[in-house]
Amino acid sequence: MKTLQLEFYKIRRRNVWLSMFAMLGIQLLWGLWAMRNPKDWELASGWMSLLYSLSVLDGLMMPTIMSLLASRLADIEHKGNTYKQLKTLRPAACLYQAKALCGTIILIVLLALQAAFFILYGYCLGYEGNPDLHHYLLSYGLKFASCLSLFLLQLLLSMLFANQMISLVIGLGGSMIALLVMFVAHYSFLPWGGILSSTLVGMDWDKTSRIITYFYREYSPIETAAVVCIFVWVVVFYAAGHFLFTRREA
Amino acid sequence: MQMAVQNLIETHNLTKRYGKALSVNTLNMKVPPGAVYGFLGPNGAGKSTTLKMILGLVRPSAGAITLFGSPMDEKNRIRLLTDTGSLIESPSYYGHLSGEENLHIIQTLKGCTKSDVDEVLKIVRLTDAKNKLVGHYSLGMKQRLGLAAALLGFPKLLILDEPTNGLDPAGIQEMRELICSLPSEYGITVVVSSHLLSEIDQMADHVGIIRRGELVYQNTLESLHAHAKEQLALRVSNMTIAADLLRQEGIETQQEEGWLLLPMLEDALAAKLIRNIMEQNISLYRVEQRETSLEDIFLTLTGKESSL
Numbered sequence: 001m002k003t004l005q006l007e008f009y010k011i012r013r014r015n016v017w018l019s020m021f022a023m024l025g026i027q028l029l030w031g032l033w034a035m036r037n038p039k040d041w042e043l044a045s046g047w048m049s050l051l052y053s054l055s056v057l058d059g060l061m062m063p064t065i066m067s068l069l070a071s072r073l074a075d076i077e078h079k080g081n082t083y084k085q086l087k088t089l090r091p092a093a094c095l096y097q098a099k100a101l102c103g104t105i106i107l108i109v110l111l112a113l114q115a116a117f118f119i120l121y122g123y124c125l126g127y128e129g130n131p132d133l134h135h136y137l138l139s140y141g142l143k144f145a146s147c148l149s150l151f152l153l154q155l156l157l158s159m160l161f162a163n164q165m166i167s168l169v170i171g172l173g174g175s176m177i178a179l180l181v182m183f184v185a186h187y188s189f190l191p192w193g194g195i196l197s198s199t200l201v202g203m204d205w206d207k208t209s210r211i212i213t214y215f216y217r218e219y220s221p222i223e224t225a226a227v228v229c230i231f232v233w234v235v236v237f238y239a240a241g242h243f244l245f246t247r248r249e250a
Numbered sequence: 251m252q253m254a255v256q257n258l259i260e261t262h263n264l265t266k267r268y269g270k271a272l273s274v275n276t277l278n279m280k281v282p283p284g285a286v287y288g289f290l291g292p293n294g295a296g297k298s299t300t301l302k303m304i305l306g307l308v309r310p311s312a313g314a315i316t317l318f319g320s321p322m323d324e325k326n327r328i329r330l331l332t333d334t335g336s337l338i339e340s341p342s343y344y345g346h347l348s349g350e351e352n353l354h355i356i357q358t359l360k361g362c363t364k365s366d367v368d369e370v371l372k373i374v375r376l377t378d379a380k381n382k383l384v385g386h387y388s389l390g391m392k393q394r395l396g397l398a399a400a401l402l403g404f405p406k407l408l409i410l411d412e413p414t415n416g417l418d419p420a421g422i423q424e425m426r427e428l429i430c431s432l433p434s435e436y437g438i439t440v441v442v443s444s445h446l447l448s449e450i451d452q453m454a455d456h457v458g459i460i461r462r463g464e465l466v467y468q469n470t471l472e473s474l475h476a477h478a479k480e481q482l483a484l485r486v487s488n489m490t491i492a493a494d495l496l497r498q499e500g501i502e503t504q505q506e507e508g509w510l511l512l513p514m515l516e517d518a519l520a521a522k523l524i525r526n527i528m529e530q531n532i533s534l535y536r537v538e539q540r541e542t543s544l545e546d547i548f549l550t551l552t553g554k555e556s557s558l
Contacts, residue, residue, distance in 0.1 A: 006355055013346045076344055080384075085342035085399065088305050088331050089359040250307035250338075 003094055007073070007102035016072045020110050023065045027057055028117055038125055041211055046127025048201045048214035050118055051139055055199035059178045062147050063192050066107075067171020070154035071164045073103055078162040084250035092246040099159065100238065103151050111144055135216065139200050146194030146230045150174065152237035153191055159245055186217070187226035191233045197226040256319045258283050258407050258439050259304060264313035266299050266463075273299045275463040276313065281407075281441055281456070284433045288454030288471070289443040290548070296463040297443040298339060301411050304441075305336055318406070332360070333406040337413055341396025345385030349376055349395050352384055353402060362403035370398040373428070389416040397425070401438075408432065410442045414449060422449075429453050447548045459551050466551045478544050482520065484510040484527075485536035492527050499523060511540075 011017075034053070042049060077083050086095055119131055150171075157167035174192035181188040187197040202217040219227070259281035266274040274296040281287045291297050302308040304315055306327040315322045317330045343352050353367045371377045374394040379387065384395060393416055400408055410429070414422045430453055432438040444450050450457060450471075457474055459467040467474065486492045489510050493503045496512060501523065504511040515523070528534055 002358055006358055009351075009355065010344060010347070012351070076346070080343045080345055081340055082342040082344065084302075084307055084338050085336070085356075086359070087307055088334070088336055089328070089356070091328055249309060250302065 003090055003098040004101050007098050010076055011073065011102075014072055014076060016069070016106065019068060019072060020065070020106060023061065023068070024110060024114060024117075027061065027114065030057065031118060031121060035121070035125060038127075043126055044128050045212075045214045046122055046125065047129065047131045047136075048216070049203075049212070050122055050127070050131075051135065052199060052201040052203055052214060054114070054118060055139070055143070055195055055201070056182065058143060058147070059182060059193075059195040059199075060175055062195060063150055063174030063178060064171045065110075066147060066150040067154045067158075067168050067174070069103055069106060070151055070158040071167050071171075073099055074155065074158035074167075075162075075164050077159075078164075087250055092248075093242060096159070096242055096245045100152065100155060100241070103155060104148060107144065107147055107151060111140060111147070115140055135200050139198065142198030142200075142227065142230065143195055145234055146191075146198055149191050149194060149230055149233035149237055152234065152241055156237060156241035156244065159241065160248070187223045189226055189229045191230075191237075193226075194230040194233065197223065198230060256283070257281055257316075258318060259441065260316040261300070261304070262314045262316070264300065264303060264315065265311045266296070266303060266308060267311040272463050274303070274310075277460070277463070277465045278468075279458055279465060280468065281439060283406075283439050284437070285456045286429060286433060286440045286442065286454045287456045287458065288450030289441055289458050289460065290447060290450045291443075291445060291460035293445050295445075295460045297445075297460055298411050299463075300460070301336075301338060301409055301441070301443060305331065305334070305338065305409060307338070334409065335400030335402065335405040335407070336409040336411075337393075337396045337400045338409070338411045340415070341392045342399070343384045343387075343392055343395060345383065347384060348381050349384055349387070349391075349398075350380040352395060353399060356399045356402050360403045366402055366404070370401045373401060374398040375424075390418060390421045393417055393421070393425075397428070404436050404438065406437070406439060408438050408440045410440065412443055412445070414444070426453050447545060451544060459548065461551060474547065475544065477547050478542055480514045481540045481542070482512050482514060483536075483538040483540050484512070484524075484534065485538075486510060486527060487533035487535070491530060492532055495526055495530065496523060499526075509538075514539075 038046065122131065154167050154171055157170060158164060161167065177190060177192045178196065181190065181193040181196055186199070186202070187193065200216055202215050204213045204215070206213065257280045259279060261277055261279040263276040263278065264274055265272070265276055277300060279300070289297050289301070299308055303310050304317070306322065318333065320326065320330060322330050349371070350367065353370065357364065357367050371380050374397055376391065376394055376398060379391060384392065387395065393413065397413060400410065413429070414425050417425060426449070429440055429442055432440050442453060454471050457467070457469065457471050458465055484492065485508065489505055492510055493505065496503050501512050524534060524537065
């Protein structure tokens with residue numbers, strides 16, 4: 001617990017929260033612009049369209065945001081060459097767990113703020129009814145797991161390599177991969193496609209009426225497997241990071 | 251009956267291998283309590299690797315480490331290191347935090363008090379700069395902060411790897427004085443590594459000399475000084491007969507590069523022996539008084555490539 005508290009103490013003046021809020025701010029600005037002046041049919045399926053749009057947005061942005069978060073948390077140790085001191089005071093496993101938990105808490109706050117803002121915005125726009133609590137909770141749960149897998153992958157890279165460009169480039173590359181996945185499928189077994197796999201809402205665009213119909217997706221066995229794969233990635237990246245960091249000599 | 255003094259650090263055949271390269275080879279180090287143990291060796295001799303193994307930062311390929319009388323393993327490592335402070339290679343710090351905030355982190359991890367932070371800041375003379383961001387510190391100040399972090403909680407054992415690196419002459423002098431005072435003022439045993447003999451000579455009372463991963467000398471500094479003996483060197487026409495004559499007088503000699511080396515003698519005895527040699531029709535070309543300096547011994551032990 002002390003080690004976790006110190007993680008938050010250490011990121012003072014590193015603008016970690018500010019950079020996360022800046023990323024969230026970009027999403028909010030996009031939301032304010034893209035969802036303005038909804039038509040009647042958009043208001044009717046507003047809550048479903050919101051879930052769909054957020055998944056697309058997060059699918060594109062989260063790989064980069066997670067690489068930024070992991071990099072901000074890890075590079076303070078590389079810059080000051082602190083691991084060799086910390087490892088004489090705490091077991092390496094404890095240091096890794098504290099770092100992972102710190103990032104996880106920031107991620108939870110980030111997703112909670114995003115959900116709160118967009119739901120509030122939905123009400124302001126006059127979306128009909130209330131958000132489907134079951135689908136929203138499930139969607140955010142899966143999104144959290146998917147973002148967590150990306151964060152743990154990035155943390156692994158950021159803690160192992162002093163040069164943070166490696167993890168940042170992989171994070172940006174992940175966003176590109178997510179964009180490509182979006183064009184070809186509704187699911188992916190790659191870690192960067194996890195958010196798309198867990199999009200609970202599908203859409204159908206009618207060319208003639210130019211109306212989009214949203215619906216809750218029926219998951220085929222392979223799509224279900226892709227969702228399960230998100231949790232596999234979480235376990236794999238956590239275990240790999242834990243193993244590599246604890247085995248690494250200072 | 252005299253009780254055997256328990257060494258604070260003991261290594262038993264400690265070995266570290268990186269691929270085919272042997273960085274530390276069957277090293278048996280013994281650090282007695284209350285000592286300033288100078289760990290001396292040329293660059294790349296294996297000093298840092300040895301110290302890192304003692305701190306559990308590097309896994310030994312073979313051998314064992316005993317700390318405070320207990321064999322160290324992965325399970326008890328952190329517990330044993332609770333009473334240890336360290337400064338390895340370069341100081342560790344968070345540049346975006348102030349000096350005091352940096353020490354607060356170590357204080358929390360070590361579980362010591364805020365007054366300890368104030369005291370170590372005072373000892374390393376950083377009290378006035380405690381609110382300044384460490385990123386804006388000079389190298390010497392960072393080094394002092396590193397020492398303050400190591401001193402926090404006033405551990406029983408302090409391991410310092412080349413602590414004077416990057417310090418100006420005044421800073422080096424200050425660091426030396428501080429290290430020398432630690433055993434008497436705070437009861438701290440210090441292991442300090444350096445590649446500079448003069449530095450160890452001024453700080454340590456025990457010395458271990460490492461060369462290519464092997465501990466080639468370990469004893470008190472006094473004992474090392476005793477090796478720095480004076481000799482008489484004779485250059486004569488017949489070394490064999492001269493050596494026999496000296497042996498008959500109970501003087502053991504060595505022959506080296508055409509010189510006959512014998513221990514320092516009283517003036518009267520030296521005159522008598524020289525007379526005896528000359529009476530045997532042996533020509534005496536030269537008589538020299540030679541001194542084996544500490545530097546010579548160090549170079550002999552570590553090889554000529556070592557820096558002093």
